[in-house]
Amino acid sequence: MLSALLVMAVIAIVLGAVLGYSAIKFRVEGNPLVDKIDAILPQTQCGQCGYPGCRPYAAAIADGEADINLCPPGGEEGIQKLADLLGVEFKPFGGDTVIKPKAVAFIDETTCIGCTLCLQACPVDAIAGAAKQMHTIVAVECTGCELCVAPCPVDCISMVPVEEKITTWKRKYPIYALTTEK
């Protein structure tokens, strides 16, 4: 009786020690789910979801605070991926969501007064310029978040949709009629 109790106690202590050790040794910094969600989000950092960037939105989803259908740049495909990852139902966009084609910002350089307000707004540092110097968008870095449009005091920034080029052209889904009549 006593020996059995002793054995159980020793096993409990050993296992406890192992668990305790591994909790310290294999400790994961941050929430790995946030990383996984963040990897699905399109990283436009546009804030259309109501959070100040993709990562805060990912954190909010992981905490169960935010819905999965708040990211228009990610499209329905993004929602589908989030639903698959989180094991929840697909949820369509709300009625007032506008999905725009991918665009990049363009600064009308004749109007720009060099106020640097757009520089401060750009989440990916895609605008080059300095105080009282003309600014310009580095188009390849622009994510099309539109955050620079509102702060501009002279309305010289416009969003230009990205045109399909021969290098970015995608093959269309093959569509064939499946009628049986001849």
Next chain:
Amino acid sequence: MRMLHKFHGGIHPPGNKIQSTQSGIARAPLPSRLIIPFRQHAGEQARSVVNAGDYVLKGQLIGTPDGFVSSAVHAPTSGVIAAIDMQPVAHPSGMSDLCATLIPDGKEEWFPHAAVDYRNMDPGELRQYLRMSGVVGLGGAVFPCDLKLRPLRNHPNKNICTLILNGAECEPYITCDDMLMRERAAEIVQGAEMLRIILEAGQVLIGIEDNKPQAIAALQQAVTESGLPFEVVSIPTIYPSGSAKQLIRILTGLEVPSGKLPPDIGVQCFNVATTYSIYRALAHGEPLLSRIVTITGNVRQAQNFEVLLGTPIDDLIALGGALPDTNHYVLGGPMMGMELASTAVPLTKAGNCIIAASEKLFPPAPQILPCIRCTRCAQVCPVNLQPMDLYWFSQSRDFGKAQEFSLFDCIECGACSYVCPSHIPLVQYFQFAKSEIRSREQDNKAANHARERHEFREYRIEREKQEKAEKLAAKEQAIRQQSQAAAAPQPEIQAAIDHAREQSTAAAPKNTDNLTPQQQAEITEIEARRENLRELAKSAVEHTKE
């Protein structure tokens, strides 16, 4: 007799090669206008080095390679550059690309050029020379040749390093390589020797399908005459034996692993037409300016022509004389070629064949029926894939699964579509899936890049804030110290002040000390009077208050 191997699957479509091999290669007349795209090769577009209005000589560089995978573009004849702008090109999208328009002056005046001493040249320099000569793979992939010419040293047994010349030309209708081998075999053999030297290859095999006996004989004779130890191998006619990996399998029995390239197993493969252009580049210093094109199908006279690159395809069709019932044109072969949306596009380095198609030659595709999973496609797939599964994943956009089933090993040969009893255009689905996956990878890369930039920006802002705070704290500290110093006088001064005070108290005794009794009495009297007055004043004040 070399032992040949078999690859999995393959099909036997009707050859239709006899029509265009009745007469030799003819030189196409000089067109009135050449449109030269700056992207005629796999990889990055060449960068224009000429301006509209410039006079250029035949063989003069007009586009310089721009990027690691890139190649040069030259003026195919002498004349004036009329424009550098976007022109429609032969591309499945039907879109435009940057082109130079050249109006020939008819003089065919050459840019100075000379043979190259390739035997004593540094291999790196030689590769750079071929890059600047614009030599790319003419079999269809148009991959820059210089990148394929690194010595095959990584194979443990150097003698096994094999150079293969691809003269299989397995696709129906196309005969440009066949005619080139028949007529210019000696040059091809010379080119092969150059390649062998550059690659430091142990053996050279020339693989030709047995439906081209004249080409085999011509090359055999050229090899014998040259005295070089090359082996001309006749291989059975089966589609797609002309695909590099399949030809390597037939000739050597080696299989190029998935995701690897032939040099990884010590083999390198060059098309015979590419070999010929390497010979022209090294032995004559001529860049790639023209190629052989088969004009066939529904035409009066099918024939091969030597055509300057940039010649409008309309001109070539006129050469062949398309019959009135032609309903569309195909660039390339019937298996892998593409239907031309417009014939007002220029010929590029990739253009090996133009087929005029009529309803009689190519009846419209029958009704497409659902897949019945008969696995006939899997039986003919030369890469051992499961096209019916790939089709299922591609049409349902399950791209991850398609990739798991090795979609990217598909060579798009079209054998599966050819045998499908439901007439499903399988390859189109695979092309769609590949294009979609590539674009997603691109998007993913862009997203990761944006994330990195955003995170760096946040880090930068945080760092700037911290730096500012530190600066501010340091400043405050300095001010506090200064004011403290000002409030607390320096010790010498304090000591002096203390000393003075001590002295003044010590030096000036009060005048009330040491008084005589008489003086004391006087003072007391005065004080009493004062007290009296104070009492009076106090009562007066109280009185007025009341």
